[in-house]
Amino acid sequence: MTRLDLRGPVRVTIGLHRHVLWAALALVLLAAIALPAGRWYVQSLADDLAATGCKVENSVPGCGIQVRGFLSRSLCVNKVFNYIGLGTGVLPLALGAFVAGPLVGRELESGTYRLGTNSPSTR
Template sequence: MSAVALRGPARLVVRQHRLVLWVSGALALVGVALVAGAWWFTSSAADDFAGTGCSVQHTVTGCGIQVRHFLSIELHYARLVDYAALIMAALPALIGLFVAGPLIGRELEDGTYRLSWSQSVSPARWLAARLAVPGVLTVAGVAVLSAVYAWGWSRTHETHYPSASSEPLVHGAMGPVPVASALLGLALGALIALLLRRTLPSMALTVAVSLALIVVREAVRPGGHFWPLQLTETTTLLVLAAATALAFRVLRRHHA
């Protein structure tokens, strides 16, 4: 999203936080490259191992070192996928942290929002711009990361260390659930910032609430097939994300 193609408050949001946006995009690209590169390395190791004539299932004399080396590479790939799932689970808290802190909380605490409001920008439009910009980037970015994770996870089934889609962190890192979860983190960050109107308390409470929601989700998620559970959880998260409407009500109450 280019600041040149935007106008008004949305363009200002991008210009004010372009460093954070660039860094976030760069980190996402690094993550994608890391998963793709790790699988390329693992796949190449599998080809090399197949060329030795050794077998994991029927190890023969002289193949012990090759088997251990090959299994070690596959295990490292499986662990990388686990770490990626953990990062995906933390994304809502990180997005909420950014919204509650630098994006909204700091302007409310410092009073810099008054400059925008004095230039024919209504409070509602000011808030809408601060939610629309990260909202669009969140949907696009998290959707790509979710797809890349799903691809990387599926490759574990070609190794000796497959992981099931029913595993808590795995389920929450694929499909539409991470996108809905990230939007909920954005909405919570905005609502908490408008309620507390202070940067650090807003950031701390947003992280605490986001992490608590993750724990609750993992604890109460029922068993069942992957897609029905994905659709049910996504719907629930999007309904909760409608808390954004509460943020506008809070803003209207304080600045009617």
């Protein structure tokens, strides 16, 4: 469905917030690319450590530097993964704030919110 197929308020809303929607799409695609790239990087670190003959579980003398380097780089990648996960979790909230903010502001400015708050309702 293209933008031309949409009618009415949906088309106006998408047209109004197209920059935010494009930015959100770019962030999701960036996260989708970064996660497999990070997994490939950690796998290459593990392969490099295995090539030296050292193991993390039972380190032998002379392997301390290699194991420490592997663990520190793995920890950095783990932190990046956590930040990416946090960012993709917060993204819908930020997108909602950018889209709903002007709509709520327009309701408050025109005073139409009083219609919903003052109308009687039964149990």
